[in-house]
Amino acid sequence: MLTGGGNQMNVKQRAIGILPRKAAISLLAMVPFLFLGAMDGHASPAAKLGAYPSKPSSGGGYVSPWALVKEPTSGQTEVIGGAAYGCIAGAKDLPETGKGYVTIRRERNRHYGHPETVKMIKDIGAELASRTDQLMMIGDMAQPRGGRMESMHRSHQNGMDVDIWFTLASSPKAANLLAPEGNDPPTMLTEDRAGISKRWGEDQLFLLKTAAQRPDVDRIFVNFAIKNALCKSVEGDRSWLGKVRPWWGHDAHFHIRLKCPAGSPECKQQPATPKGDGCGYEVASWMKKPKIILKKSDKPAPPPPLGPARCVALLKKGKGTNDGGVQTAAK
Ligand SMILES: [Zn+2]
Numbered sequence: 001m002l003t004g005g006g007n008q009m010n011v012k013q014r015a016i017g018i019l020p021r022k023a024a025i026s027l028l029a030m031v032p033f034l035f036l037g038a039m040d041g042h043a044s045p046a047a048k049l050g051a052y053p054s055k056p057s058s059g060g061g062y063v064s065p066w067a068l069v070k071e072p073t074s075g076q077t078e079v080i081g082g083a084a085y086g087c088i089a090g091a092k093d094l095p096e097t098g099k100g101y102v103t104i105r106r107e108r109n110r111h112y113g114h115p116e117t118v119k120m121i122k123d124i125g126a127e128l129a130s131r132t133d134q135l136m137m138i139g140d141m142a143q144p145r146g147g148r149m150e151s152m153h154r155s156h157q158n159g160m161d162v163d164i165w166f167t168l169a170s171s172p173k174a175a176n177l178l179a180p181e182g183n184d185p186p187t188m189l190t191e192d193r194a195g196i197s198k199r200w201g202e203d204q205l206f207l208l209k210t211a212a213q214r215p216d217v218d219r220i221f222v223n224f225a226i227k228n229a230l231c232k233s234v235e236g237d238r239s240w241l242g243k244v245r246p247w248w249g250h251d252a253h254f255h256i257r258l259k260c261p262a263g264s265p266e267c268k269q270q271p272a273t274p275k276g277d278g279c280g281y282e283v284a285s286w287m288k289k290p291k292i293i294l295k296k297s298d299k300p301a302p303p304p305p306l307g308p309a310r311c312v313a314l315l316k317k318g319k320g321t322n323d324g325g326v327q328t329a330a331k
Contacts, residue, residue, distance in 0.1 A: 062303055065315060066147030072112055073145060073317055079114055079158045080310050082268035083257060086158035087146035087311035092118050094141060100125030102172040103138045104165075104179050110140040110149065113159040116216055116261045117141060121162060127210050132203060134168035137175050137185065139253055145314055148304050157307070158267065160218075160258040164211075166204045167252070187251040189225055193291035196229045205230075211256050212240035218259040219273050220244050223251035224286035231279035241277035246286045249293075266310065 066087075077090035091112035096103050101121060103111050121138060128136055142159045143149060155161055167185035169175035179185050188204065190197045208230070211217050222230075224246035234241060260267035274282075306312050 062150055062300070064148050064150045065306065066143050066145060067109075067150050069143065069145050069147075069315065070109065071144050073314060077114055077263070079160060079261060079264035079267040080314070081158055081266065081308045082270070083155040083158055083161055085305070085307055086268065087307050087314050088112070088114060088142060088159035089145070089314055091142065091144060091146065091159050094118050094121060094138065097135075097172045098122055098125055100127070100129035100135060101138055102135045102169060102175045104175050105139065105181055107181070108140065110143055110156070111138070112144050112146075113141045113162065114258070114261055114264075117160055117162055117258055120211075120214065120216060120256070120258060121164075123214075124164075124207065124210055128203070128207065131206065132168070134170060134203065135172070135175060136207060137165040137167065137169050137179060139163035139165060147307055147311060147315065154304075155255075155257075160260070160267075162256050163253045164207065164256065165253045166207075167199070168203055185252050189223060189251045193223075193251070193293075194225055194287075196226060200226075200229075205234075208244060208254060209240055211254075212243040216258050216261075217243060218257045218270065220257070221247040221250050221255040223247065223249065224283065224289070225291070226251065227278070228283050228287055231277065231283055238277045238279075241279060242273050242275065245273065245278070246283055266308070 072091040072093075073089050075090050077088070077092065080087050080089065092115050094103055094111045094113065094117075096106060096111075099122070101124075125136060128134070139162075140149075140153065140156055141162045142156050146157045146159050148154075148157060153161075156163075165179065165185045166188050167178070169178055186199060187193075188196050188200045208220060208222070212220055220243055222244055227241075227244055227246040230241060230244060257270075260269040306315060
């Protein structure tokens with residue numbers, strides 16, 4: 001996920017509080033451009049921080065037809081398109097809780113994905129359970145048929161993306177108390193956002209490393225200050241660090257993207273991450289960027305395209321019937 005809807009009201013004050021006023025204003029002016037340039041195929045800061053309303057159908061903003069579809073299609077699973085322009089047929093539902101994990105904010109109905117995504121979460125949960133009784137909290141995956149969400153994300157469209165919070169929960173009940181809608185778990189960064197805080201520990205490192213070492217994982221997005229801290233501290237095998245990509249936000253959660261699965265010829269695979277641990281010039285250049293939380297754009301964005309033609313057909317499948325098509329679900 002991208003930063004939850006929670007702290008949006010304070011973002012402007014926080015950004016301006018950290019930066020000199022002039023710098024903050026010029027940075028805020030950049031937001032529309034950042035929004036257009038979804039580098040690495042991932043959501044831009046503007047999208048993350050709620051270019052769209054945080055609550056579906058809250059009025060006044062973009063209403064995604066994809067959010068109106070309540071059920072996946074039945075039949076064969078197939079991923080169509082990419083993370084930021086795609087959809088998924090035959091998506092599977094991640095159970096609410098399992099060994100080592102709990103899903104939060106189920107009411108968003110974003111707990112669907114490819115069976116490989118579901119399996120990956122269960123596998124990592126089981127590995128976490130072998131070292132602690134604490135649970136990882138699973139945030140947004142994809143909508144029942146994928147597609148564009150109304151808030152927070154530009155990606156998460158084709159069932160191969162999942163957000164996992166860095167903060168662990170002692171039980172499913174504790175998870176829902178800790179992270180109700182509008183109240184995100186805490187950042188892992190220090191006050192100046194230049195490094196990791198005392199909240200960071202072995203469990204967080206374990207989660208990232210376990211995910212990055214999986215062959216089915218394509219890349220993982222974390223805040224650039226987290227990547228920088230890993231670059232400075234990880235000893236021994238550093239080969240997995242290359243998949244851990246520096247990005248905006250992602251300081252309270254990380255975002256795993258899986259590779260295109262077998263049996264989905266129209267899944268659009270991103271170019272491979274650069275060779276090596278990614279700890280040289282790239283991280284250094286990120287560390288020169290302002291350490292801020294970007295403000296959401298005030299201007300309503302134009303409605304995004306629905307996706308590839310096959311996705312548009314998938315969206316309409318079951319229209320007027322009882323199988324979860326958009327018209328039925330919108331009643
Ligand atoms: Zn995400």
